[in-house]
Each structure stands twice: as structure tokens, then as C-alpha cells.
Amino acid sequence: YSEETVNNQGLECLRFLNEVISDFDALLELPKFQDIIKIKTIGSTYMAASGLNPSRKVKPEDPIEVRWAHLSLLVEFAFELKKALQSINEQSFNHFVLKMGINHGPITAGVIGARKPHYDIWGNSVNVASRMESTGKAGCIQVTEETCAILQNFGYIFEQRGLVSVKGKGQLMTYYLIGKGVVGNVNPAYSTMETVKEEEEEEELAASDQQALLSTHEQSAPSITRTESVH
Numbered sequence: 001y002s003e004e005t006v007n008n009q010g011l012e013c014l015r016f017l018n019e020v021i022s023d024f025d026a027l028l029e030l031p032k033f034q035d036i037i038k039i040k041t042i043g044s045t046y047m048a049a050s051g052l053n054p055s056r057k058v059k060p061e062d063p064i065e066v067r068w069a070h071l072s073l074l075v076e077f078a079f080e081l082k083k084a085l086q087s088i089n090e091q092s093f094n095h096f097v098l099k100m101g102i103n104h105g106p107i108t109a110g111v112i113g114a115r116k117p118h119y120d121i122w123g124n125s126v127n128v129a130s131r132m133e134s135t136g137k138a139g140c141i142q143v144t145e146e147t148c149a150i151l152q153n154f155g156y157i158f159e160q161r162g163l164v165s166v167k168g169k170g171q172l173m174t175y176y177l178i179g180k181g182v183v184g185n186v187n188p189a190y191s192t193m194e195t196v197k198e199e200e201e202e203e204e205l206a207a208s209d210q211q212a213l214l215s216t217h218e219q220s221a222p223s224i225t226r227t228e229s230v231h
Contacts, residue, residue, distance in 0.1 A: 016092065017044060023084045027077065035070060036077050039121055045133075046081075049121060050074040052109060064153050071104050071147070072154040075177065078102070078141055100141040101132025102177070104150065131166045132174065141177040148175040157181045 024046055027033055035056065039047040051070040058067045078100055085098055105125030111117050128144060136142035143151070148158050158175040166172050
């Protein structure tokens, strides 16, 4: 939802947005997603993170499937978010989609504020996750090259998008997460590269705000998911 949509549709817009966010929150009650934490919602953007549970200790010598299990879990959560929104669309005859971004890396987390204290996360990893969402396209999950390399070990399939101009980071190679298949596979379609300027995408993306995901652990890094509904 954009600010203009809220102004035009008022309470009906907020009612629907509340339904979507409530269904997303309900997924976090599932046992398999107990280590994923909702960070906040800003308008129609939904941010969550994994790898922040201090009781989940990992060691540098642990297999990558152990060290980055929380990142894979966050991807599965992203898939469930898409299913949840699809179900809402079928019941309400709407056509909303999610735009998502995933990143991993170290963050700073804590509670700030004297009134209405709020738990939040900060850092370059969070900023890149946000950029993966904002420069992606509706219906897709965009990740960085480093995140792609880790997730391939879990059998996820990717398509190379190409170089994306990210404010403050320069040119980053990014990939779209296609689905899950055989461990170690990358979609051959990634061979065609394209350079995408963030400024050139702004008008195209204005109609849809979506979701970004990021991951962190003690010896690895936290995971964050940010989502926005687009009509």
C-alpha cells in the first residue's frame, strides 16, 4: 500500500493491511519458525530476522548446513509469506504480491527509547537487505551474491539478475531466488548479465513495496526479512 492508497481508501485499506500482517504474525507461532523474530512493520513493510537467539550456539568448525541453518529457515519463512498472501488474495479477490530481499551479516541489536521502548537492529547488513527489497521486482526474492553462495548449499536455485546499482555500495551482483531443487544448483539462465540503475527502477517499483530478509548468528550473522504488499 502506498500513502496515496491509504488516503483514498481509508479504514478499508488499514483493515486489509491489518489482516495481512496478522496472518504473517501467525506464521511466527509455528514451532519451525520459533527462532525467527519480527522486528517491526513500517506501513506495508514487514521486517523479521533470524539467527538472533543467544541459546543457539554455533562453532566455526561446524558444517555450513549447521552454521547457516537459520538463513535457510528464513527463506522458508519467505515462501510461507507468499503462500499466506496468495490465500488472502483468493478470499478477497485482490492481486497483491510481495517484493522481498534477503541478506546476511553482522548487526547491532538492542532496545531503545524511554517511552514505548522498541527492539531494533542496525548495521550495513540491514541496509543491504533493505536495498535488495527496494531494487527488486514484485513477486521476486532478491539476494546478494554472498547470500546466494551460502543458500546453494541448501539446494536453492537462483537466476542471476546482474549488476545492480545500490546507493552507498556501488555495483552489486544480485540473484533472484527461484525455488528449491538439487543441492549446489544454479539456474543456467544466470549467464546473461544486465546492469540496472537504482534510479531507473524507482518509477517501476513505486507501485509495490515489499519485503527484505537478512540473516545473522554469533559466528555467522543474523537474518532479516522485510516485506511490503503491492497491488
